[in-house]
Amino acid sequence: MELLSFGDTGWGDELFLATLMTIAVSIAAMAIGFVFALIFTPLKLSKNKTLNLIGNCYTTIIRGVPELLVIYLLFFGGTGAVMYVASIFGYDGYIEINAFITGALAIGIISGAYSTEVFRGAILSIDKGQFEASQVLGIKKSIQFYKVILPQMLRLSIPNLSNVWQITLKDTSLISVTGLVEIMRQSYIAAGSTRDPLFFYSVAAVLYLVLTFLSMKIINKLEIRFNKGY
Template sequence: MATLQLLGFGSNGWGALLLAGALMTLAVTITALAIGAVLGTIVASAKLSGNALLATLGHVYTTIFRGVPELLIIYLIYFGGSSAVTAIGQSLGYEGFLGLPSFAAGALAVGIISGAYQAEVFRGAYLAIHKGELEAALAIGMNRGLRLRRIIVPQVLRFAIPGLGNVWQLSLKDSALISVTGLAELMRTSQVAAGSTRQYFLFFIAGGCLYLVLTSLSDRVFNSAERRANRSLPASSIGKA
């Protein structure tokens, strides 16, 4: 009974805090995925541009942010960014410490990491487009904008969905590291509840279960999106796409 009370939504329960933490985790991950999509599109375009300098810069970006530990990037963005903002503020006459908002810094850090992975997903998806389709579009006089709208973007999104699902799951788990900034996401709220009640096993298991709920629901969403994207294709060709 005590366990149900601790996990409940009553006056002595921590259920509302854990649920709010799960929603914050979801908000951070969605924001990070959006930031990563923009960065990933830019970097993938650079690597596919044929320009040696742009391709090198894109390669450097993906190498660094896929190779450096995620926690280090979060520290650099949050603490390093706060130090930079404080220095700028002091140069303008402000006194004291000016910290970056935990949500913004965390979402940006995870978004930058996500962008490195999404860049490779988008690049691979573009390379999966059958070259005959692009050649046919050129042959009938499609301009670049029309090719993007009619052929490239729909095909890239279709091929990218499975990879984006993996990136989403990665970002969802990376969001737990943002707890070091003090943001009240799921990991942080689980720590607070566990520390306040001394029920570490109970609340860390509860937090883990909520992460599994989020990942399971995410799998369903991405699987549904993949089926919808492939609904016009013959069943025999989906496995080859």
């Protein structure tokens, strides 16, 4: 227990900050994923063959390759790409992209692919009458989406989005390979300097369990709230 005390002697405060970092990266990744999902869901549902193909390529490729690969590609490739672009503008120095940004972006791209599938499923399960009724009432397409389809889509997708959130939360542990100090990285450092890996990785496991447990509780509350009218 001494190892977990707060202050200079223990790892309690470091691990606490690392937990906050994990939560921050997960939320950022989830938000980035939503942006991707809102772009690619219409593409996947589109009747245009080319747009459809683009949407399908995104979800198939991202869900078919390991998460670690996406992270490495962005981490190693991203720096090179940014430096290449900078060199066109005449800057030849070394540019290091923030680990938080690459990490959140990489996990966001992955969780976006899962969210896209969830949203697609939700829209497909909305009753056709809803679309027809709003058309009959003369509601414009854009307003139809925001006021009629989107609220229903969100309600229907909450149970599956909670799965996506769990996956995203666990995937953030992979960002530790890029050096971002979240739970996994901090445990690795602590385990290395105290030579007690069993203890610190157990603590990491418990922290992740607590996070998944708490998020389940919160999501269940949300679900009840969103289902009020039904």
